[in-house]
Amino acid sequence: MTGPDGKPKRVRTSRYGHGSRYRARYVGPDGTEKSQAFPDRQKRQAEEWLAGIAADMSRGQYTDPRAARVTFRQFAEKWLAERSGDPNTRASMSAQLRLHAFPHLGPRPLGSFQPGHIREWVKQLEEKGVRGSYARTIYSNVRAVLSAAVDDGHLPRNPCSARSVRAPSVETKRVVPWSAERVLAVRDALPERFRAMVDLGGGCGLRQGEIFAVDVDALDFDSYVLHVVQQLKYSEYRLVLAPPKGGKLRDVPLPGPVADAIRGHMECFPPVEITLPWGNANGPLVTRRLIFTQTTGEVVRRPSFNNVHWKTALVRAGVIPKRKRGEPHQAAREHGMHALRHFYASVLLDAGENIKALSEYLGHHDPGFTLRTYTHLMPSSQDRTRNAVAAVFASGPKL
Known part of the structure; x- marks a missing residue:
């Protein structure tokens, strides 16, 4: 602006006092220059800020302010x-x-x-x-x-x-295995085309997804061995065939009665060729002759099987109460098909099988996990001592 004397004159605008006069600059650990603006009369704050940045970099605690703004x-x-x-x-x-x-x-x-x-x-x-x-x-x-x-x-x-932060707690519950009577009652309550699933779960210790994915080639009736090499699971909301949990392939003894049940099932419900992606939703297509399918010839889907067939069988066997009209079945997480694995483990431990073998049959990576889960089901050393001594005295001469 020009004044009355014809000379230039500086005039304060509406932004006067609101701008940033000082810019503190430094070179970050990545070699690029960074800066921060400070208003008029805040030179000391700018210097303190730079000193703090230098201290953080020397301690290895520096954080790029721009990176910190990422959500x-x-x-x-x-x-x-x-x-x-x-x-x-x-x-x-x-x-x-x-x-x-x-x-x-x-x-x-x-x-x-x-x-x-x-x-x-x-x-x-x-x-x-x-x-x-x-x-x-x-x-x-x-x-x-x-x-x-x-x-x-x-x-x-x-x-x-931070010490004040606690992860969500996980309540540790002791496994309470089903009785043989309950296993058989639930088996009888299922539709006939699904009953042999209970034989595989309770007689071979398979997981639900592994049961759904058993194919003809996995069954060795000559050697009475079941090759557990795949499971049926969801990947990005699509059904796929994939290796068992943790990639743990294993061979499981196939008991005679279980083998007979599977043979009978395959005579009544012939295996069906199913083609699905392998490994993940975008994996290569593979074809397997699955022994368990729905009446439509499609694979058994976990949500519908659990809600329609499994929980109905639990009601008929008296495991959970009958649902009220218009309401879903009672939650029964502890009575899912995993209960058959617990039954299998309890039977083997009661028969004297060792933890390492049981861990292999169940597909656990660590026998220690198997021990922690089922240690309370193992016969105690006191029981073994009493039984051993009783057997010796019972076979000796009478006093």
């Missing part, structure tokens, strides 16, 4: 996309984060995370009824994402590592 969801989705390994595991982790972590933690910038945010989220999970091992798995996934964020310099430390 949990943005980083988690990128991290999942970059993960290698089993695509089914990646899809499962993605679904768990999307359903249970992103709604609460997703929009939060990584640099703002504090232990209190994790405590609040864990409490929210509990209030929504997400508990036990499933909640622990979701928590582990969130912790893994935040650990990767620390490694990549998005935040200085993992809030899940």
Whole structure:
């Protein structure tokens, strides 16, 4: 602006006093220059900020301010996309984060995370009824994402590592195996085309997905061996055939009565050729002659089988009460088909089978896990001592 004397004159605008006069600059660990603007009269704050940055870099706790603004969801989705390994595991982790972590933690910038945010989220999970091992798995996934964020310099430390943060608790319950009478009652209550499933579960210790995927080639009736080489599972909401859990292929003894039941089943319900992807939803197509199928000739789907056939059989056998009109069956997690594996383990331990062999038959990677799960079902040393001594005295001369 020109003044009355014809000379230039500086005039304060409406923005006067609102701009940033100082810009603190530094070179980050990645070699690029970074800066932060500070308003007028805040030179000391700019100097203190630079000193703090230098101290963080010297301690190895530096976090790029721009990286810290990335949200949990943005980083988690990128991290999942970059993960290698089993695509089914990646899809499962993605679904768990999307359903249970992103709604609460997703929009939060990584640099703002504090232990209190994790405590609040864990409490929210509990209030929504997400508990036990499933909640622990979701928590582990969130912790893994935040650990990767620390490694990549998005935040200085993992809030899940704070002493005040507790992972969701998992209640340890002792396995209570079914009686033989209950196993047979549930078997008789199932439709005839599914009864031999109980023979394989209770007589060979197979998991549900492994039972659904048994094919003709897996049955060696000459050597009485069952080759457990695949399971039926979901990958990205699509049914696929895949190796057993943990990739643990195994051979299981096929007891005579179980073999007879399978032969009888195959005579009444001939195996059906089924073609499905192998390994994951995008895997190569494979064809197997499965011995268990639905009346339509399609594979047995876990949700419909459990809700329609299995729980109905539990009601008929008196395991769970009859459902009320318009309501679903009572939750019966402890009475799912996994109960047949527990029955199988209890029978073998009662017969004196060792833990290592049982672990192999069940497809466990660690015999220690088998021991921790079933140790209370093993005959005690006191029982063995009493029985051994009693046998000696019973066979000796009478006093």
